[in-house]
Amino acid sequence: MSASIDTIFSKIIRREIPADIVYEDDLALAFKDVNPQAPVHILVIPKKPIPQLAEAESQDHALLGHLLLTAKRVAEQAGLKNGYRLVINTGADGGQTVYHLHLHILGGRHLAWPPG
Numbered sequence: 001m002s003a004s005i006d007t008i009f010s011k012i013i014r015r016e017i018p019a020d021i022v023y024e025d026d027l028a029l030a031f032k033d034v035n036p037q038a039p040v041h042i043l044v045i046p047k048k049p050i051p052q053l054a055e056a057e058s059q060d061h062a063l064l065g066h067l068l069l070t071a072k073r074v075a076e077q078a079g080l081k082n083g084y085r086l087v088i089n090t091g092a093d094g095g096q097t098v099y100h101l102h103l104h105i106l107g108g109r110h111l112a113w114p115p116g
Helices: 008-013 058-077
Strands: 021-024 028-032 040-046 084-087 103-107
Touching: 008 028, 008 040, 021 058, 028 058, 040 058, 058 084, 058 103
Parallel strands: none
Antiparallel strands: 021 028, 028 040, 040 103, 084 103
16 A cells, blocks of 8 residues: 555545544544444544554654554543553454554443454
């Protein structure tokens, strides 16, 4: 996949379509998932269009770390004191449907393991 592919997340970043944004900085954006799989389901995305984790490069290491710390901050803001799950789906077999790297923050209830 090419990093130049326009996705729904690119359109959210550009404010071409609405989203319930809960956090934003120069590198990342976080917004509520439109099809939540838990009481709290928030997506954290980089503003840089990386299609999937498998296509991240060594120069993206600081950005990837920033996404994890952003997820932590957003989870704290959402009140997920008892824990949460952080998921990155990569590729078709990994369940990825939007080819713009994104982290799912899932919480607000007990999450069983294995997930499915």
